Amino acid sequence: MARIRLTEILVGAFMVLGFVALFFLAMRVSNLSLATAEDGYSLTAKFDNIGSLRVRAPVTMAGVRVGRVAAIGFDQETYQAVVTLRIAEQYDQIPTDTFANIFTAGLLGEQYIGLDPGASPDMLSNGDRIEFTQSALVLEQMIGQFLLSKAEEGGK
Incomplete structure (x- = not known):
């Protein structure tokens, strides 16, 4: 027993x-965790189209995760998406002319932000804005443009 x-x-x-x-x-x-990493600093970037970018999506530089997307909002004056990035404090040497791109992991994977550093001697700090951005490539728009170009070629 x-x-x-x-x-x-x-x-x-x-x-x-x-x-x-x-x-x-x-x-x-x-990409969830029980602990919320509040250390680091915030940067903002404006995009014309963020596709399916989500809060907590990775922010990378040279393939290394340096932060996460903290918030996504909408600017009613410029009609752009405002993305707040939370960058880990050890990555505090990001030049002011850095370029922010929205990429897709694989063909249909999740979207993330990739930072391409510039050559400026000045560095971004808490609350700064990344001026140079490239919006997400939306697969449906690309297919539509391809079909439209093929239809125009066929009509000639």
Whole structure:
């Protein structure tokens, strides 16, 4: 009887550990975490079209994650999306003429922001704005433009 009870407790503990592991795996895959990293500094960038960019999307430089998208808003005066980036404090040497691009990981993957540093001796600091941006390439628009160009070629 005691042996059966011990087996049931071990199986229960194994199941609980399995569910905890699945929970942390799901959090990791979905770019969520229990801890919110508030350290670092904020930068903003305006884009004409952000595609399917989401809050918590990675911000990278040379393929290395240097931060995350903290917020996405809309400027009603310029009709542009305003993206707030949270950059880790150890990456404090980003030139003021840095270019921000919205890229897609793979053909249909998630979107992220890639920063291409410029050559300015001045560095961005908390609250600064990245002036040079490139909006997301929307696959549907590209296909539409391709079909339109092919239709015009066929009409000649």
